[in-house]
Amino acid sequence: MKRKLIYLLSVMLLLSLTSYGAIKIKGENKQYQGEGLTIVTSFYPMYIASLNIADGIDGVQVVNLTENQTGCVHDYQLTTKDMRTLSGAQVVVLNGGEMEEFMEDVLDQQEGIQIIDSSAGMKFLTGSTHDHNHEENGDQQEDSHVHNHSNINGHVWLNVERYMKQIQTITDGLCKIDPLHEGMYRKNEETYLVKVQSLKGEFDSLKEITSGTEIIIFHDSFAYLAEELGMEVVHAVNTDGETALSAGEIAEVVEEIKLHDIAYLFTEEQYEHTIAERIEAETNATVYVMDSLVTGGLDKDSYLKGMKKNIEILKEAFAVKNK
Ligand SMILES: [Zn+2]
Ligand SMILES: [Zn+2]
Incomplete structure (x- = not known):
């Protein structure tokens, strides 16, 4: 109460x-x-x-x-x-x-x-929420996990x-x-x-299932979807810019997924899926294509429709995983 x-x-x-x-x-x-x-x-x-x-x-x-x-x-x-x-x-x-x-x-x-x-x-x-340590690992490992991004x-x-x-x-x-x-x-x-x-109501009932789930996102935007759903963003892969991820960065993400046993990767339609798919192939995680609503239809209900679709994808993703 x-x-x-x-x-x-x-x-x-x-x-x-x-x-x-x-x-x-x-x-x-x-x-x-x-x-x-x-x-x-x-x-x-x-x-x-x-x-x-x-x-x-x-x-x-x-x-x-x-x-x-x-x-x-x-x-x-x-x-x-x-x-x-x-x-x-x-x-x-x-x-x-x-x-x-x-x-x-x-x-x-x-x-x-x-x-x-x-x-x-x-x-x-702020840009990255990854500031935790893995205590079970050695000092070197811990250090490699502290990132400091302060961008808004x-x-x-x-x-x-x-x-x-x-x-x-x-x-x-x-x-x-x-x-x-x-x-x-x-x-x-x-x-x-x-x-x-009414969307908020749907997110709130989803949150009962999604809360506490660790995810990796491929666009900073999904940090706000995660916030709404009580999810924890373990890593935000920056595919926003023009520079491609290096092999080292991809290896780091793969390592992160294995350490946290992450099952959900959020990427989006507007971006190339190749990196996410490559990571998916090397781990047990699944890629879910979400909508950041940075582009879309021009009618006034487009935000509602886009979010509704995101909710459907999430419902499906979590129903499958909980079976
Ligand atoms: Zn963006
Ligand atoms: Zn970590």
Whole structure:
């Protein structure tokens, strides 16, 4: 009972995090006066969230940057089309958490643009969670297991609870910038939050099975899915960048899987599977192809559909393993 109360309080704390500083105004405040508002989003999950919040509001359009990206946005470079889109924006919606490094310089030079940082005030996970030792092994072995990555992991939208907070922050921002349509933004927010909340319910019942499971992930984004499911990320293989893994790094991952007796490897559609499959062949672990929602369909229910698919994959994976 007490545990439940503490859990409830921590959820409330997370949801009530102040959105102070979520809106940055650069230059002259071009507050919407009813003549049409263009909201530009930095990349896919921000686009889908904003589409839902601005749904059916006359004169308000949502346009996405980074449209032709095929994976995550880490190595993205703005195109001339992106630049044109940006110059027509009154509002820019960002994910935050250092995900938008590709447009920082350009945003610095934009005048009269209002920026909503959807993860303002949020505490991020850091790059790697692998900081444990294997005590049964010798000193040398222990040392080789302490990694220190301090980079911020910005893929917060993959934790449903955090995504809900982002929806609220974006809505708060739009209501301040465009108070004429506050009622409609709020109504849309509520509708969307109810749908996302039902995903949360499914994740919570999955968590009863997945909690405590050790996994290896092939994109930092899944650390947030793991957080949602109470899973422990033993190793995050970085396949985000352009550099391929060395044979030594692959051997290290294989060793890690054997030491921890890991059964689950999470990779994703947008990336090459060859490394994960090679590791799968050398161990008892199974590769599961999940969706990070960095790309996808353009209809407003795409996040819900993508997450639903992730839930189905997880259900199947854990039903098989528990037989
Ligand atoms: Zn990424
Ligand atoms: Zn280890």
